[in-house]
Amino acid sequence: MTEMNDQLSLENYSPFEVEKKWQEKWESLEAFSPNPEDDGESFCVVIPPPNVTGSLHMGHAFNTALIDVVVRFQRLLGKNVLCLPGTDHASIAVQTILEKQLKSEGKTSEDIGRDEFLKRAWNWKEQSGGRIVSQLKRIGYSVDWTRERFTLDQKLNEAVIEAFNILYKKNLIYRGEYLVNWCPESQSAVSDLEVEMQEVNGHLWHFKYPLISESGEQLDKYLEVATTRPETLLGDTAVAVNPDDDRYKEFIGAKVKVPFVDREIPIIADSHVDKDFGTGCVKVTPAHDPNDFAIGKRHNLKQINVMNKDGTLNINAGIFQNLERYEARKKIIKELDNLGLLTKIEDYKHTVPFSDRGKVPIEPLLSTQWFLKMDGISQGCLNEIDSKKPSFIPPRWEKVYKDWLENINDWCISRQLWWGHQIPAWYVLDESQDSIEQNTPYIVARNEEDALIEANKKFGLNIKLVRDKDVLDTWFSSGLWPFSTLGWPNTNDPDFKKWYPNSVLVTGFDIIFFWVARMTMMGNTFTNNIPFKDVYIHGLVRDENNKKMSKSSGNGIDPILLIDKYGSDALRFALIREVAGAGQDIRLDFDRKKDTSSTVEASRNFANKLWNATKFVLINKTSNNNYSFNESDENSLELCDKWILSKLNQVNIKVTALLKEYKLGESAKLLYEFTWNDFCDWYVEFAKQRFNNKETKNRQISEKVLIKVLNDILVMIHPFMPHITEELWHVLQLKPDNALLSLQKWPIHENKFVDNKLDNSFQQLFEIIRLIRNLRSELGLKPSEKGPVYLISDNDELIDFLKTLVGDIQTLTKSSEVFIFKNNAVDKKEFAKSFSGIISDLEVYLPFQDFVNIDALKERLTKDLKKVTIELENLNKRLSNKNFVDKAPKDIVDECRFKLNEGSVQKERITKKLELLN
RNA sequence: GGGCGAUUAGCUCAGCGGUAGAGCGCCUGCCUUACAAGCAGGAUGUCCCUGGUUCGAACCCUGGAUCGCCCA
Numbered sequence: 001m002t003e004m005n006d007q008l009s010l011e012n013y014s015p016f017e018v019e020k021k022w023q024e025k026w027e028s029l030e031a032f033s034p035n036p037e038d039d040g041e042s043f044c045v046v047i048p049p050p051n052v053t054g055s056l057h058m059g060h061a062f063n064t065a066l067i068d069v070v071v072r073f074q075r076l077l078g079k080n081v082l083c084l085p086g087t088d089h090a091s092i093a094v095q096t097i098l099e100k101q102l103k104s105e106g107k108t109s110e111d112i113g114r115d116e117f118l119k120r121a122w123n124w125k126e127q128s129g130g131r132i133v134s135q136l137k138r139i140g141y142s143v144d145w146t147r148e149r150f151t152l153d154q155k156l157n158e159a160v161i162e163a164f165n166i167l168y169k170k171n172l173i174y175r176g177e178y179l180v181n182w183c184p185e186s187q188s189a190v191s192d193l194e195v196e197m198q199e200v201n202g203h204l205w206h207f208k209y210p211l212i213s214e215s216g217e218q219l220d221k222y223l224e225v226a227t228t229r230p231e232t233l234l235g236d237t238a239v240a241v242n243p244d245d246d247r248y249k250e251f252i253g254a255k256v257k258v259p260f261v262d263r264e265i266p267i268i269a270d271s272h273v274d275k276d277f278g279t280g281c282v283k284v285t286p287a288h289d290p291n292d293f294a295i296g297k298r299h300n301l302k303q304i305n306v307m308n309k310d311g312t313l314n315i316n317a318g319i320f321q322n323l324e325r326y327e328a329r330k331k332i333i334k335e336l337d338n339l340g341l342l343t344k345i346e347d348y349k350h351t352v353p354f355s356d357r358g359k360v361p362i363e364p365l366l367s368t369q370w371f372l373k374m375d376g377i378s379q380g381c382l383n384e385i386d387s388k389k390p391s392f393i394p395p396r397w398e399k400v401y402k403d404w405l406e407n408i409n410d411w412c413i414s415r416q417l418w419w420g421h422q423i424p425a426w427y428v429l430d431e432s433q434d435s436i437e438q439n440t441p442y443i444v445a446r447n448e449e450d451a452l453i454e455a456n457k458k459f460g461l462n463i464k465l466v467r468d469k470d471v472l473d474t475w476f477s478s479g480l481w482p483f484s485t486l487g488w489p490n491t492n493d494p495d496f497k498k499w500y501p502n503s504v505l506v507t508g509f510d511i512i513f514f515w516v517a518r519m520t521m522m523g524n525t526f527t528n529n530i531p532f533k534d535v536y537i538h539g540l541v542r543d544e545n546n547k548k549m550s551k552s553s554g555n556g557i558d559p560i561l562l563i564d565k566y567g568s569d570a571l572r573f574a575l576i577r578e579v580a581g582a583g584q585d586i587r588l589d590f591d592r593k594k595d596t597s598s599t600v601e602a603s604r605n606f607a608n609k610l611w612n613a614t615k616f617v618l619i620n621k622t623s624n625n626n627y628s629f630n631e632s633d634e635n636s637l638e639l640c641d642k643w644i645l646s647k648l649n650q651v652n653i654k655v656t657a658l659l660k661e662y663k664l665g666e667s668a669k670l671l672y673e674f675t676w677n678d679f680c681d682w683y684v685e686f687a688k689q690r691f692n693n694k695e696t697k698n699r700q701i702s703e704k705v706l707i708k709v710l711n712d713i714l715v716m717i718h719p720f721m722p723h724i725t726e727e728l729w730h731v732l733q734l735k736p737d738n739a740l741l742s743l744q745k746w747p748i749h750e751n752k753f754v755d756n757k758l759d760n761s762f763q764q765l766f767e768i769i770r771l772i773r774n775l776r777s778e779l780g781l782k783p784s785e786k787g788p789v790y791l792i793s794d795n796d797e798l799i800d801f802l803k804t805l806v807g808d809i810q811t812l813t814k815s816s817e818v819f820i821f822k823n824n825a826v827d828k829k830e831f832a833k834s835f836s837g838i839i840s841d842l843e844v845y846l847p848f849q850d851f852v853n854i855d856a857l858k859e860r861l862t863k864d865l866k867k868v869t870i871e872l873e874n875l876n877k878r879l880s881n882k883n884f885v886d887k888a889p890k891d892i893v894d895e896c897r898f899k900l901n902e903g904s905v906q907k908e909r910i911t912k913k914l915e916l917l918n
Numbered sequence: 919g920g921g922c923g924a925u926u927a928g929c930u931c932a933g934c935g936g937u938a939g940a941g942c943g944c945c946u947g948c949c950u951u952a953c954a955a956g957c958a959g960g961a962u963g964u965c966c967c968u969g970g971u972u973c974g975a976a977c978c979c980u981g982g983a984u985c986g987c988c989c990a
Contacts, residue, residue, distance in 0.1 A: 012953090012955090396922070397922095400921085400922075400988075400989090403920095403989075407989085407990090509988085577941090584924080584931090585923090585986090585987090587930065587931085589929085589942080598929095599930075601942090602941055602942065602955095604955065605953095605955045605956085606955090607955090609952090609953065609956085611952085611953080612956085615953075616953080617952085618952090620952090666932080669932075669940075680953085770958090773958060773959065774959060774960085776958090778959085782948080783947090783948060783950055783957095783958085784950090878937090878973080881973060883972095883974090885973080888973060892936055892974095896936090
């Protein structure tokens with residue numbers, strides 16, 4: 001034996017060393033760094049880039065496990081696989097952290113300026129950026145680290161700038177003043193998607209506006225309005241009623257006066273006004289509400305912005321200037337009350353937009369921003385949906401994706417942040433001029449030099465350029481990820497040519513809009529191709545109480561903790577096998593007091609099983625020269641060899657097909673069951689008997705089959721549990737460290753060993769063995785208490801089959817001897833006092849006269865009789881139904897008849913046996 | 919308001935037209951040398967309710983209940 005063998009046979013399974021060893025090997029050998037020139041059909045996955053400064057959470061671990069199974073499987077199939085890793089700059093998240101750091105030093109970003117701020121940001125990225133990467137490595141990710149990308153890399157920045165320029169030239173990007181979602185916390189605009197609606201228990205304030213006469217005098221008549229946001233009244237520029245509302249028809253065209261600011265505003269009719277909301281009169285604040293903004297556009301109303309960017313009221317708010325928005329609300333209510341204008345306060349449940357990141361209410365605010373025109377771009381993707389580009393797995397997500405594309409609004413892509421891709425637009429100013437206005441001309445270009453040349457052409461030489469301060473929405477660069485990482489805009493890049501479009505995108509449903517749709521739209525626009533063929537959408541990992549894991553609720557389960565405890569192989573297998581359904585959310589069991597997870601533990605136990613099965617094979621190997629199983633051995637196979645090979649073939653065929661359809665959970669379960677319940681529980685037990693056998697030929701065959709089956713098990717489980725299988729494969733096959741299981745060939749079995757009849761025979765054998773064990777157990781026999789077993793049947797075929805396996809039956813049931821008789825060859829009376837059981841047409845007798853409790857035996861047989869009688873009744877009912885016999889498929893009917901027959905024999909035998917006992 | 923998912927053993931979930939499965943837990947025996955991270959045996963289900971289609975429904979279709987998610 002080699003040193004390796006000794007080690008393995010001595011030590012117990014300890015994931016930590018094994019995983020560390022192979023992770024280092026894979027990386028140092030650059031095992032997963034493919035060459036685009038190499039043969040093999042291309043297969044490419046780009047990973048969803050995690051926040052560069054973040055740390056690994058269970059969602060990453062789940063996503064990683066799924067992707068890695070897919071790419072490792074495809075690699076074993078012989079494809080030229082690229083799995084490209086990287087990280088994301090996460091504008092808002094990182095900027096927020098940095099601002100907090102500054103705040104703790106008593107500074108603001110404005111204090112230190114853009115350059116200094118970015119210097120700090122890059123430092124922070126360098127400092128914390130390694131963590132998520134090293135954590136991903138601990139999962140055993142088979143990605144190409146030599147191609148790792150970061151969304152702010154020089155090359156990726158060039159791609160972003162190119163993309164922006166192309167879109168601008170196509171007139172798809174515009175700049176203008178619109179009502180945007182303003183996050184007062186991060187002091188930036190955010191897109192519609194970054195707004196989360198939350199239901200809150202608020203109030204509906206009713207108050208009245210005095211009507212004024214045509215000459216401008218205040219009348220003693222009022223119009224009552226209702227609102228959830230009284231502070232916005234300072235920006236009201238109309239009151240609107242429904243034109244069909246008889247209550248207010250007479251007032252249309254009249255005017256009311258807004259208190260505090262003494263503004264006279266018209267009463268207008270707009271059919272969008274809901275007569276049943278509040279009083280049926282609504283105040284219209286075009287600068288602070290999306291609906292009002294639309295009404296304002298229809299009626300040409302003035303837009304009066306009353307708010308600053310930090311959420312305080314501005315100069316237009318008059319006496320309320322500088323108050324924070326909710327302070328202002330309180331004060332305005334009080335003042336309205338003082339004026340006698342407040343009429344009613346109702347409790348009111350309504351939805352309020354919250355900033356996804358800042359976790360504060362969004363302020364709809366008029367602001368000049370950059371937008372991407374979406375309708376044409378989304379239509380391009382909609383056109384591809386019917387041809388399954390991309391193809392969603394599971395398919396139900398296609399409708400979600402489609403609905404969103406159909407109802408899309410223009411995308412606000414500018415952010416008032418510094419950490420990110422700065423917008424490649426330069427404002428053209430007079431040399432003396434400093435401020436940028438809404439109508440300041442600008443040039444969009446690839447760099448400042450180009451911009452200057454163009455600006456000089458258009459505006460002469462006496463100008464200066466100032467670059468737009470804003471950065472792009474992080475998702476803008478994420479949308480380019482599938483091709484910017486492969487060299488685009490250089491479409492001749494070998495990587496781009498080989499691996500674009502990508503094969504599959506694997507991600508959670510929560511970012512279908514944020515990311516998946518942005519990628520399809522960007523991809524379709526820039527490469528005239530949907531960037532991936534398939535989209536595999538998985539669910540969320542929820543905690544042990546079925547709650548979404550989140551930082552804010554502090555219920556996250558640390559994947560690294562579970563890896564330390566059980567190993568990455570176990571965690572991966574648990575996530576995939578125990579819990580991964582068809583795109584369903586998964587729940588991970590976790591005991592917070594003990595830091596244990598029974599689901600992950602179960603998978604670790606499976607890994608241990610695999611380890612020990614290999615240990616068994618190694619201990620019993622008679623030679624260092626591996627026997628390789630080949631065709632000449634086929635004639636020497638025993639029945640149990642043929643049986644396990646039949647099972648292996650079937651599992652291989654099924655798992656191969658399942659994995660191609662991304663049915664990862666089902667594959668994992670099948671492999672688990674085959675390995676444990678067929679291979680370890682039965683085949684290894686058969687092999688033990690043969691290893692006691694002196695006959696070399698038989699022993700050799702057994703060894704060969706053991707190694708063959710174990711090898712294929714290791715290869716097939718490798719995508720799921722890459723480390724332990726890599727280790728075991730090496731010691732089993734005596735491979736040097738630079739040969740890798742990861743790069744071997746997936747076994748493809750022809751179905752030549754598939755033998756359903758044999759499977760059934762073995763199934764029957766197992767039932768018989770279980771019955772004998774059960775009888776022994778009921779007798780209370782200790783394993784050491786051996787005794788004879790009699791098997792009696794009329795079925796010649798069964799008798800022959802059992803006779804060839806008589807030795808195995810004996811050992812596996814701890815019997816002293818096993819006798820097999822034809823029914824008519826024995827006198828049943830001899831067995832009258834034996835403990836017995838009956839399976840179809842086979843009677844089993846254990847002649848332990850001294851132990852037998854006749855009442856217990858009777859009870860047992862009566863129970864069996866009852867069971868078989870019920871079954872027979874059901875079968876009879878079905879078979880006596882003419883419709884069933886006529887219409888049901890023949891094999892089903894035949895099966896029923898067979899079972900009826902079998903059951904009848906069993907019933908008859910049990911009855912006779914009972915008679916004998918009485 | 920619109921859409922989607924879930925409901926199966928004590929718990930977590932597979933199964934999705936031929937009469938119910940796994941893991942964990944539970945009960946009983948076993949240190950049978952690959953594995954106690956294990957072995958053997960066992961108990962446990964109106965497959966949410968309701969109609970309908972079908973020879974046959976946990977599975978397909980009506981309607982409903984409960985829980986959860988997404989969009990507005």
